[in-house]
Amino acid sequence: MKIKLDLFPGGVTKALTLSWDDGRVYDRRLVAILNRNGLKGSFHLNSGFFGKEGYITDGEVAALYEGHEISAHTSAHPFLTMTPREGIAQEILKDRERLEQLAGYPVRGMSYPFGDYNDQVLSTLPALGIEYSRTVRSHGGFSLPDNLLAWHPTCHHRDMLALGQQFLEEQPRFSRMQLLYVWGHSYEFNDNNNWEELEQFGSLMGGHQDIWYATNIEIADYLSAVRGLRFSASQAIVYNPSALEVWFTAEDQARQIPAGATVQLV
Numbered sequence: 669m670k671i672k673l674d675l676f677p678g679g680v681t682k683a684l685t686l687s688w689d690d691g692r693v694y695d696r697r698l699v700a701i702l703n704r705n706g707l708k709g710s711f712h713l714n715s716g717f718f719g720k721e722g723y724i725t726d727g728e729v730a731a732l733y734e735g736h737e738i739s740a741h742t743s744a745h746p747f748l749t750m751t752p753r754e755g756i757a758q759e760i761l762k763d764r765e766r767l768e769q770l771a772g773y774p775v776r777g778m779s780y781p782f783g784d785y786n787d788q789v790l791s792t793l794p795a796l797g798i799e800y801s802r803t804v805r806s807h808g809g810f811s812l813p814d815n816l817l818a819w820h821p822t823c824h825h826r827d828m829l830a831l832g833q834q835f836l837e838e839q840p841r842f843s844r845m846q847l848l849y850v851w852g853h854s855y856e857f858n859d860n861n862n863w864e865e866l867e868q869f870g871s872l873m874g875g876h877q878d879i880w881y882a883t884n885i886e887i888a889d890y891l892s893a894v895r896g897l898r899f900s901a902s903q904a905i906v907y908n909p910s911a912l913e914v915w916f917t918a919e920d921q922a923r924q925i926p927a928g929a930t931v932q933l934v
Contacts, residue, residue: 669903669933673894674844675915676880679922681844682810682835683880684873685887687802687821687851689741689779690714691724694854699732701866705874710884712741712779712802715766722855729770737883738771740764740778740798747782748789756789760796777801777885779851790817800888802851810835810846816888825852828869836876847887848873890914897925904934 676683686709688698695711702709711733718726729738742748742759743766751759764775776799780789783804793801800816806823808831813819823831828850835848850869857863873879882890893910900906908914908925915924918933925931 705870
């Protein structure tokens, strides 16, 4: 039995996710553009800044980011490598608790303030309920993350148009999942007066049936489900212990395995 773990939901091989930091007031315009084009993003918020000049208010969080992911960015945006473990825990748990009150669901992801992290920070996150965290170390490719707690994106939004076009045209020699992951800040579009680039990106990338549009946590959950599939020794039987439907290729045919199901592939 020839098995390839190479498909996103719906049997597609490409996915797009976006990631935005800080919770500035310009998120309002950014979200409107994403929504018009059917794009989904994760918004990493500093709850300690809500209501301050230039930042969104806590009262608008739930409605503004509906359909997207509300994610952590620490309460006060410190350099985590300069913060003791106790302070790291306080920053993340305080942020999670406030965001969860507003979102109405567990906050399980984050991005590193200033892109700053080290081994001590990484080792602390699982005990704090964090399942993924984005860095600022863009790699320029479309590969899947090796380590969700040090999740390197494809690019900053300054490079999104060129890489977005490349992503659409990409025809890999071997079938594999490809992920375009763009990160940035909404205030940069305002400071640089280049909102038209985000509009162009939305028009370019939206509406493709062969792309899965997902938040960061949806990508993380799906990858965990794929990697959690259990196959028999012959690979003719598969068990999906997750709560998600999972897709993969068996003998060059797309197959879907319902959540909690055991399926005979032959």
